[in-house]
Amino acid sequence: MAEHSHDHAASGHDDAPDHDHGHDHTHDHGSAPAKLTRNQTLVYGALSRAGGPLTAYTILDQLRDDGFRAPLQVYRALEKLVEFGMVHRLESLNAFVACSHPQCVDHETMAFAICEACGSVSEFADAAITRQLKGWAGNNGFALAKTTIELRGTCRSCQAAV
Amino acid sequence: MAEHSHDHAASGHDDAPDHDHGHDHTHDHGSAPAKLTRNQTLVYGALSRAGGPLTAYTILDQLRDDGFRAPLQVYRALEKLVEFGMVHRLESLNAFVACSHPQCVDHETMAFAICEACGSVSEFADAAITRQLKGWAGNNGFALAKTTIELRGTCRSCQAAV
């Protein structure tokens, strides 16, 4: 059960997220790009700095100074980044978050725990759940393309802070 | 592993979905209403007839003749129906579907398999997955409020039809 959390509130965002991103990756979803385009780099940078989920329009606002003018610039970059497996879309939030894998796990069946108090997101993988879902799909002749698993609730530190 | 599918395309929708809905239920999510309001009845009827997911605006269009004029009329009814456990929201589709439980299962951790070819949705519960998610939540001090599990892919019959 791999786990890692990006904590939204926490972590003074160090600038200069390593954009061009070595990409020794050999496993990525789609193609692993040798290098990101300018817009992709900027969008990925915004998500990395944030350390938590952002909506496309929030990203747009953050990139005005970099010349971004229209939502499509953001959505196009996000589409690619998701394809590359570097960013996940959170369906229940209509938002996007940089992937937080320690090092390149499965990446097909990630789960996300979203705190409704502070907005932090924890990404984790659970082999048993993956196995179970694939099992259901197999038993029901369902060709599984993608799974969405999102937990809503209150994280430990927000519960502590009564 | 309870399962039941509403098949969108299939099933000639018999009219007159039993609206007022006996409601012997004793387990529902929020309160179990003795009787639905007019708008709730109409919205639930539309979803039942459809036998598959509908967006709020599609429902609105279908209920023009019944006097519906504004999205809020639909959203308000949906909010209650979801609260009652009679309707589920599909996050990855921004749509709503009538619950298809054979008879009142857990209802807290349902999963949905959505066919991207025909739009059909199968709702199922899997105890192992539920256990696993609650386990993660317990281990991580996460107070679980709601879970979303949605599978995207191609259903058996759409695969058959090459």
Next chain:
DNA sequence: TCAGAGTTGTAATGTTATAACAAGAATTGC
């Protein structure tokens, strides 16, 4: 240099969801 592919810019539009406020029904207590 040229053709083709991929990326970008921009405007317009489409789709999904909520805020704010007034008015109408149903319920409760008297």
Next chain:
DNA sequence: GCAATTCTTGTTATAACATTACAACTCTGA
């Protein structure tokens, strides 16, 4: 019955999220 209260509804306007369509630019490989 008849307030007082609460819930439900109607309506307008607006916010938030996402895509279509088209033209221009850039990069790559003949």
